[in-house]
């Protein structure tokens with residue numbers, strides 16, 4: 001039915017808000033005036049999956065931790081559930097993946113952004129009695145890496161903000177989002193094709209690799225100036241792209257490529273689309289990946 005994605009700094013009070021939110025939602029679902037479908041409210045979190053929070057210290061441990069959260073989330077998504085994902089969800093690309101998965105399952109979505117100043121998070125972290133405190137350096141590091149959600153991008157919308165200084169949760173807004181919000185159909189980016197072209201996976205891999213290489217080559221040729229460029233993929237395929245005005249690293253490009261490929265690979269192999277074929281031509285993949293990069297690259 002719906003996916004509620006929490007986002008916020010470490011130790012900012014997300015779980016506290018989730019406890020409040022779950023109780024409110026259950027109360028409304030049990031209210032005699034509620035005449036919608038029978039729904040259960042489920043919560044998944046790093047703690048419910050036994051993920052050690054200091055996994056976020058180490059990128060080798062963090063990746064499988066995020067993978068475990070994503071898999072558990074997909075397993076629990078369904079038309080009879082309001083699923084709350086209580087985790088930092090601090091990477092924009094990861095929130096995008098969650099949003100794509102929700103669209104595949106035809107769920108309503110909303111993002112609840114739990115806002116607390118860093119100093120307050122540090123203070124709460126230092127006096128935590130649940131044995132789940134972060135090491136101070138992990139906390140600092142995560143706060144620095146945090147990619148703030150934005151109501152301007154579709155995967156964070158609707159974005160509902162709750163402040164540390166307020167007791168009340170914007171429950172009416174959240175309730176409306178999960179019970180009345182528009183369900184967007186899987187889009188071209190998340191759709192699979194009933195009979196995916198056998199070479200779709202190859203085109204996905206090959207075209208994204210070619211774009212990574214072309215961006216690096218463009219950057220080397222221009223001395224890393226950034227701005228509008230034409231990426232030369234072949235004699236006829238030269239997609240235009242705007243590069244940020246800074247040096248883009250290969251590992252950054254590869255990370256975004258992996259995120260993009262993961263989502264689209266799943267769409268190809270699942271073949272979940274009902275109507276309309278998705279164009280998995282080289283031109284179309286190039287176009288989607290360039291858009292994805294432009295939307296996700298830090299300026």
Ligand SMILES: Nc1ncnc2c1ncn2[C@@H]1O[C@H](COP(=O)(O)OP(=O)(O)OP(=O)(O)O)[C@@H](O)[C@H]1O
Pocket residue numbers: 008009010011012013014015016017053087088124125127128129130132164
């Ligand atoms: N509004 C608040 N007032 C007082 N204490 C708070 C408040 N919000 C959170 N805390 C305290 O801060 C600590 C962290 O809270 P909580 O577990 O809800 O945060 P979290 O963002 O879910 O943390 P994590 O990043 O570990 O998942 C707890 O000890 C909690 O009691």
